Amino acid sequence: AMAPGIGGFGGLYPFGDSYLVAGTDGVGTKLKLAFEMSKHDTIGIDLVAMSVNDIVTSGAKPMFFLDYFATSHLDVDIAEQVIKGIVEGCRQSDCALLGGETAEMPDFYAPGEYDLSGFAVGSVKKDAVIDGSRIAAGDAVVGLPSTGVHSNGFSLVRKILAKSGRSLSDELPGAGHSPLTIGHALLAPTKIYVEQVLDIIAKGGVKGIAHITGGGFTDNIPRVFPEGLAAEVRVGSWTVPPIFKWLKEAGNVEEAEMFRTFNMGIGMVLIMEQMAAEQILKGDEPAFLLGQVINGEGVVYK
Amino acid sequence: AMAPGIGGFGGLYPFGDSYLVAGTDGVGTKLKLAFEMSKHDTIGIDLVAMSVNDIVTSGAKPMFFLDYFATSHLDVDIAEQVIKGIVEGCRQSDCALLGGETAEMPDFYAPGEYDLSGFAVGSVKKDAVIDGSRIAAGDAVVGLPSTGVHSNGFSLVRKILAKSGRSLSDELPGAGHSPLTIGHALLAPTKIYVEQVLDIIAKGGVKGIAHITGGGFTDNIPRVFPEGLAAEVRVGSWTVPPIFKWLKEAGNVEEAEMFRTFNMGIGMVLIMEQMAAEQILKGDEPAFLLGQVINGEGVVYK
Numbered sequence: 137a138m139a140p141g142i143g144g145f146g147g148l149y150p151f152g153d154s155y156l157v158a159g160t161d162g163v164g165t166k167l168k169l170a171f172e173m174s175k176h177d178t179i180g181i182d183l184v185a186m187s188v189n190d191i192v193t194s195g196a197k198p199m200f201f202l203d204y205f206a207t208s209h210l211d212v213d214i215a216e217q218v219i220k221g222i223v224e225g226c227r228q229s230d231c232a233l234l235g236g237e238t239a240e241m242p243d244f245y246a247p248g249e250y251d252l253s254g255f256a257v258g259s260v261k262k263d264a265v266i267d268g269s270r271i272a273a274g275d276a277v278v279g280l281p282s283t284g285v286h287s288n289g290f291s292l293v294r295k296i297l298a299k300s301g302r303s304l305s306d307e308l309p310g311a312g313h314s315p316l317t318i319g320h321a322l323l324a325p326t327k328i329y330v331e332q333v334l335d336i337i338a339k340g341g342v343k344g345i346a347h348i349t350g351g352g353f354t355d356n357i358p359r360v361f362p363e364g365l366a367a368e369v370r371v372g373s374w375t376v377p378p379i380f381k382w383l384k385e386a387g388n389v390e391e392a393e394m395f396r397t398f399n400m401g402i403g404m405v406l407i408m409e410q411m412a413a414e415q416i417l418k419g420d421e422p423a424f425l426l427g428q429v430i431n432g433e434g435v436v437y438k
Numbered sequence: 439a440m441a442p443g444i445g446g447f448g449g450l451y452p453f454g455d456s457y458l459v460a461g462t463d464g465v466g467t468k469l470k471l472a473f474e475m476s477k478h479d480t481i482g483i484d485l486v487a488m489s490v491n492d493i494v495t496s497g498a499k500p501m502f503f504l505d506y507f508a509t510s511h512l513d514v515d516i517a518e519q520v521i522k523g524i525v526e527g528c529r530q531s532d533c534a535l536l537g538g539e540t541a542e543m544p545d546f547y548a549p550g551e552y553d554l555s556g557f558a559v560g561s562v563k564k565d566a567v568i569d570g571s572r573i574a575a576g577d578a579v580v581g582l583p584s585t586g587v588h589s590n591g592f593s594l595v596r597k598i599l600a601k602s603g604r605s606l607s608d609e610l611p612g613a614g615h616s617p618l619t620i621g622h623a624l625l626a627p628t629k630i631y632v633e634q635v636l637d638i639i640a641k642g643g644v645k646g647i648a649h650i651t652g653g654g655f656t657d658n659i660p661r662v663f664p665e666g667l668a669a670e671v672r673v674g675s676w677t678v679p680p681i682f683k684w685l686k687e688a689g690n691v692e693e694a695e696m697f698r699t700f701n702m703g704i705g706m707v708l709i710m711e712q713m714a715a716e717q718i719l720k721g722d723e724p725a726f727l728l729g730q731v732i733n734g735e736g737v738v739y740k
Contacts, residue, residue: 147536234449253506
């Protein structure tokens, strides 16, 4: 009764003629950067993003969100900043902040630190659920741009930072006309794809959607693919943001590891009929044709 | 569109002819006792209990649960024990474990420690929602027994323990024929009231339900009461478990603070029509008549 959704990004629960789709996630060690930069007003956007971006992959419209905020001793100023971000994330994803829990747990967290988890529920009509089952060879692989590292890979980011000798307040090399610090580039809030993805779905022809989180293209795209099919991705078919170039160089990270850890500039991948993809690629919102579905396994980089 | 449920224990979201009811909670510093006793197989029951006991107060049947488990470095043995408890909690509350997130966050938690949060979603038909609005003077106040301290008040518990000089492996005074240690009494898993409460609701006459968590009777019962009405509670009308007597004596805690912090042996309070209450009090499952609804404010102890 739980299927479809095995291997998908949100859990599906049948309810009348709909599925309720639920997702939970935290923001991981990206929090450490927020602590170091004493900037707490966007990490709540990341928190909402991680869960709602998961559930929208089923075609579900997010309905409500709940948060859990845990700290040793409540700092009201910090908590207000965090909540401000959560409220903004809920606004961007058009869902209600239905509740939350603030837990004061002495001796659990270092002074000034906290952890966050979030939980989102959406719904989709059973006959409209997107589960990848209709994906076929020849379908288009379309990518939607990310705003940066989003909320995954920060354990590696922190290692690279330490190794590089750079500080968070140093300017990011290669940022060009819009100079920004490494810290601000890394802390940029995760893009919330809800509105854009639901719009694309409404136009028809979407067969599968992958939220590119920890594991990058390599691990996340195959989660929605039927057996025997692979995604052929042309490296160079989209713009890789400067932060990834810097991380690769500063950390001397192999390309394969970059693609297995980071989103590389694409936070959401849609598998679509070619005709439908053409319409999206001509639209106002930026989208890239990354490649196509072929016979095979996993992701084939070209 | 969010009402009813303001001041209630779960957030309500309208969906067709139903409300979806969602709750989130952790288990707080009870975790520290699990760490000290190296006993991780029931804390997951507490986790599920805290959320499902909240949502059943609206008359909602829990449908699914998701967990968030965060630790610095994953210890698979500990994680398996924790999940075992979560699975048992879901079994007891007849809800699906729909998903979860295991977050490895280096430098967040002390070695061997972790934090947990849980999210439950249930549903109730709009015309069957229980929100306290029909509570009237003369209604019965019925209590369902707890299994002990449940998952609240552990900051005070830990202070009392430190002050008392007792260890968790000392025998609990007053435990009588079934000797047990202070540690095991404190770590007893939170009772899951879902089946019992839904059975009582099905028999009719239930007007309001309060889950007795942090804040005890004093803060939780009034959350479901209309303006101008109070709960008159006869102290002595139920059996207070030995653990509360020991906590009161060992910590030299005032009665008022005990009732504002602990459940005192009653984990769930139902406000019912007198005739309906009589049937429940005669039933097989233990229940106590604590008192009645009177004109006034808050909880009046007698």
